[in-house]
Amino acid sequence: MSAPELKAHERLDDLMKSGRHIIQNTQEFCFSLDAVLLAHFPIYRARERVLELGTGTGVIPLLIADEVRRVDAVELSPVMAELAARNVALNALEQKVFVRRGDYRAIRSLYAAESFDRVLANPPYRPVRQGEISRLTGVARARHELTATLDDVVTAARYALRYGGRFTLVHLPERLGEIFVALHAHQMEPKRLRFVQPKADRGPNMVLIEAVVGAAPGGLRTAPPLVVHEADGSYTEEILRIYGGEEQKA
Numbered sequence: 617m618s619a620p621e622l623k624a625h626e627r628l629d630d631l632m633k634s635g636r637h638i639i640q641n642t643q644e645f646c647f648s649l650d651a652v653l654l655a656h657f658p659i660y661r662a663r664e665r666v667l668e669l670g671t672g673t674g675v676i677p678l679l680i681a682d683e684v685r686r687v688d689a690v691e692l693s694p695v696m697a698e699l700a701a702r703n704v705a706l707n708a709l710e711q712k713v714f715v716r717r718g719d720y721r722a723i724r725s726l727y728a729a730e731s732f733d734r735v736l737a738n739p740p741y742r743p744v745r746q747g748e749i750s751r752l753t754g755v756a757r758a759r760h761e762l763t764a765t766l767d768d769v770v771t772a773a774r775y776a777l778r779y780g781g782r783f784t785l786v787h788l789p790e791r792l793g794e795i796f797v798a799l800h801a802h803q804m805e806p807k808r809l810r811f812v813q814p815k816a817d818r819g820p821n822m823v824l825i826e827a828v829v830g831a832a833p834g835g836l837r838t839a840p841p842l843v844v845h846e847a848d849g850s851y852t853e854e855i856l857r858i859y860g861g862e863e864q865k866a
Contacts, residue, residue, distance in 0.1 A: 674700030
C-alpha cells in the first residue's frame with residue numbers, strides 16, 4: 617500500500633487486520649474500543665449481506681469485510697462519509713464495501729426493505745439532556761442523540777433486516793431496559809448479550825447485544841463479562857487477541 621495523501625488534522629493508523637490501515641480526522645470522532653468490540657461480537661456467515669448504521673470512519677466494514685459477502689455502510693456527516701469512502705479505497709475494498717452518504721432516519725429512501733441479513737450499530741449513547749456535550753460537532757453527534765435516538769436506530773435496523781436477520785449493537789448498560797423495550801416494539805428479541813468491564817473489579821460500562829427479527833421471547837444467552845484491563849492497566853489477553861485480529865466467538 618502506497619502512503620495516502622493526508623489532509624489537515626488527519627492521521628494514518630494501523631488496524632492490525634489483514635494489513636489494513638485507516639485515516640482518521642482528529643477534529644471529528646475517531647473510532648474507539650466499542651467499535652472494535654462490536655465488529656468482533658457477531659458470529660458471521662460468509663454469504664451475509666451486512667449494513668452498518670452510522671459508519672463514521674468506516675472502521676467496522678474494514679474489520680469485517682473478510683467475513684461476509686458484502687458490507688453497506690451509511691453515514692450522515694458528509695465529512696465522515698467521504699473519509700469512510702477514502703478508507704475503503706485505501707484498502708482496495710471497493711468491490712466489497714459500499715459507503716453511502718445519507719440519514720438512516722430516512723432509510724426507506726436509501727435501501728430496500730428487509731434486504732440485509734445483519735445490521736450493526738454503534739449509536740449515540742446518551743440523550744441530549746445527559747452529560748456534557750463536546751464542542752467538536754462530530755464528537756457531539758457520535759456521543760449524544762443530536763441526530764438520531766435509540767428508537768431511530770432500532771426502527772432503521774428492523775426496516776433493513778429480513779425475517780430471522782440479526783441486529784447487533786453496543787450501548788450503555790444503564791439503558792438496557794429501554795433497549796429491550798425498543799427491540800420488542802420492533803419485532804426483535806435479544807438472544808445474545810455480553811457486558812464489558814474496564815477491570816475485573818469494576819462494573820460494566822458497555823454492553824454488546826444481538827437480537828433476532830421474529831424470534832420468540834426468552835432464550836437470552838449471557839456470555840461471561842469481557843474485561844478490558846488488568847489490574848496494572850495493561851490490556852487483558854482477550855483484548856490483545858481482538859486488537860490483533862484473531863476471531864472471537866463471544
